[in-house]
Every structure is written in structure tokens, then in C-alpha cells.
Amino acid sequence: MSEPSGIPRSGSPGRGGAHRARSFRRALVAVAATIGLAAAAATVATAPANASGPTPPSGWSQVFLDDFNGAAGSGVNTANWLYDTGTSYPGGAGNWGTGEVESMTSSTSNVSLDGNGNLLITPRRDSSGHWTSGRIETNRTDFQPPAGGKLRVQARIQMPNVTGAAAKGYWPAFWMLGSPFRGNYQNWPGVGELDIMENVQGLNTDWATMHCGTNPGGPCNETSGIGNSTSCAGSTCQAGFHTYAMEWDRSTSPEEIRFYLDGVNFHTVKANQVDATTWANATNHGYFIILNVAMGGGFPGAFGGGPDSGTEPNHPMAVDYVQVLTSGGGGGTTPPPTGNRDAYSAIQAESYDSQSGVATETTSDSGGGKDMGWLSNGDWALYKGVDFGSSAARQFTARVASGAASGVSGLVEVRLDSRSNAPIGSFAVGNTGGWQTWRSIPANISAVTGTHDVYLTFTSGQPADFVNVNWFDFGH
DSSP states (O other): OOSOOOOOSSOOOOOOSSTTTTGGGSSOOOOOOOOOSOOOOOOOOSSOOOSSOOOOOTTEEEEEEEOOOSOTTOOOOTTTEEEOOBTSOTTSOGGGGTTOOOEEOOOTTTEEEOSSSOEEEOOEEOTTSOEEEOEEEESOOOBOOOTTSEEEEEEEEEOOSOOGGGGTTEEEEEEEEEGGGTTTOOOTTTTOEEEEEEOOTTOSOEEEEEEOSOSSBTTTTBTTOEEEEEOOOSSOTTTSOEEEEEEEESSSSSOEEEEEETTEEEEEEEGGGSOHHHHHHHHSSOEEEEEEEEESSHHHHTTTOOOOTTOOOOOOEEEEEEEEEEESTTSSSSOOOSSOEETTSOEEGGGOSEEESOEEEEOOSTTOSEEEEEEOTTOEEEEEEEEOOSSOEEEEEEEEEEOOOTTOOEEEEEEESOTTSOOSEEEEEOOOSEEEEEEEEEEEEEEEOSEEEEEEEEEOSSSSOOEEEEEEEEEO
């Protein structure tokens, strides 16, 4: 790599303490939206926004688009995005694991539409010198190529239009994290990070990086990662819009991940650059997308530091659209339901295709391996392509353990094809004698045939964690 790509976005401290020490990780930390500052006029992007994302090229299918059309001053579409707020994920490393100094908010002072088809993420500084900014991530965590196909994630962005001493500490980014990170916040960088665009200090430079393996050092040279950089041509990255893209290609051998600026491939990471286990751990799941503008931290620190008294607030990153496309392999962001999982054999809980609010850990149950833990109300996991065959399944069994406190219990539910569909069956579980005291609990389900995506959902009247799951299967 030509320059350091920065510091990990998510620190990697051990869990520490008792097994349930991170039970407050569920909700994003709420930050009051009362920001006592006068919203200085933002430096608005100079190029017009597209009415929508570009038409997919022949052979590509669009699986996600937000073109940020909406009323000026409104927030983002929460069907697509969730707000990260405060200075860390719940239970995660402080200062987002990078040393950045701002507090992220959901206020439209920091994250809003401009009424002209752009999203603006704007750092602000109050009269006491405290910085606020914005960070949003997709609700979806399943962005990955279909088997044998490609995934393209792209955005048209104008970086904050500020340079020189006034830009000290600015750190805008468009990037992705592996889905197992959500709800865990301790498994970076093994689950993978793909930085499609990073910039610091108002430099006319776009950095792209893959993070993986172990930290520090390891096969992916952490904390720097495997990266490269290039410059914006024509207008600078700050003076105009440019298109930043990543293509993850499973049709090649070896598999590779390519990074582009305005259609020019300037950085490629191939699977054979690291060992097979490292690559698999970083790529055997979906990803979610993040847009943010940090202030300060390790990456700006490598180029002079900041922010300081000379840094100018109120310069936004402007985003015209974010678009996700897939090609080949049957389409979709993950392999289509083709019966790749046998309903009547044990499905390991940690083998989910997507999830929210869960984590994995080593289990003491017979057979070893990992279980899926820290499960509480509202958590879920998705298992694609479960084949029930032509003879109806009528029973569901899950291997569970619980060390929940007295009075804490909940439901383990099975839903098909959509989390909004009614459960086809469920069972209640409370304390089994400990978080590694395992029991196989059966439940009747409505008759099921054919191939379906299976959701395990977890519902409880209490906010506390109530169950771990090691595996599950179905029976006739």
C-alpha cells in the first residue's frame, strides 16, 4: 500500500467480566438532539444531484438504492438506514475504536437531506468546542455476491469542501462491515471491513482498504489493512462529485475485491493474498454499509492531527445516491434458496446468513464449535435456502442454554421467508441452569414443504438476554 489506510473503526477489546456484561448493546445509544449551536450555512455540493441512481448496466440487477430525494431538512429514510449515535457502539470500544473526538447524533443538524437529492453529513462545533457529526448504516446486513457472481456497491459523493488548515481532523468515509460485527462489536477485523472511500485532512486522495485477519499485524497487516490510494481527476475530491465503488467478484479464481474511482480500478485484493481461513472468515457472510464523517482519530493523526482551533466546522459530505447491484450467479445479494441447507440435519446457529443483535462464542456443548449467544427481545438470525422436501415437517427442535435471572424468559420462534410473517411455531425457555447448560427443546410447527428462508426470532417481555442457541433442526 502506498499510504497508511487508518486505524480500526471498532476496537477489539476482550469481552471481560461475566457472560452477560454487554447486555446493553441492544439499542443504539440515544443522544439528545438538543445541540445548542447556530447551524451555520453548510457548504453545499456544487454539482447537481441525479434524480436517481444510474440505470444498472446490462446483466446487473439493482438490489438497493437510496437517492436521498426528500424535503430539505428532513432525516434519512429509516426503512433503509439506522443512526449510530454517541461515541461508541453499546459495549464497543470508546471513540468508535479510532480515537475520533466527535459525538454522533441523529439530529438533522448533522444528518439531513438538502432538498436537491443529496444527503448531507455535517460536522458541527458548539461554543464549548465540542464536535458533533453523523454516522448512518444500512439496516440490511446481507450485501454479498451471489454464488459465482458479483456484487457492486457504489456511491456518488462530494467530500467536505474544505482544505488546508481548515480541514484538519476531517475524516469522511463510505465503507462496509461484515454482518457478524453487528451486535458483537468485538470481532474486528476477522469479520472483514471494506473501505470504499476514506479521506483525511481535505487531501485530494481517495483511500480504499480491506481489513481482515487479526490485530495487530496478522495476514492483513493490521491496523493498516491491505490498501491503496489514488487522486480525483478533473475536479478535486472536495470540489466536485465523484463515484466511489467496490466490486466483490466470486466469478474469478481466485476470488477478488476491486475498488474504483470514477470507473477506474486502482486497487484489487485477491483471495490468495491471505490464507484460506482468513479470507473465509472475512467473506462467508453479508455486509452492511456505513456513511460517516469523523473528526480526529488515528488516520488524521497520521497526517497532522486535528481538529484544532483552526478547523472549520459546517462543511458536509454530500451523497447523491448509494446503490447496490448484483450480477450472475442467479441474482440476489446472497445465493437464492436452492436447498443448500437440509432441514432435517442440524443447522449450526452460528452459520446464519444475516442477523441483528447476536454474537457467537465457543461452546462447551458436545461436539464443540460455537453457539449463538446474547439473545434477547428483538434479536434475529436468517438461514437461507432451507430445504424441507415434499414430506411436510411438523416439528422444530433447538439446542438451547440459559443462565437468565429469575423471572426472565422468552420465546424462540420460527418464521419463514420474512421476519414480518407470523411464526409457524415457537417454544418458551427460561433458565436451564447456566449459559452452557444445554437442553434440546422441541416444538410443534405448522406443516412446511419446499425450500424457504428460515428466521429464528427472539421475543421477550424483559430487555435482558434470555437464551443461547447451539443448533436447530426440523422433523416430520
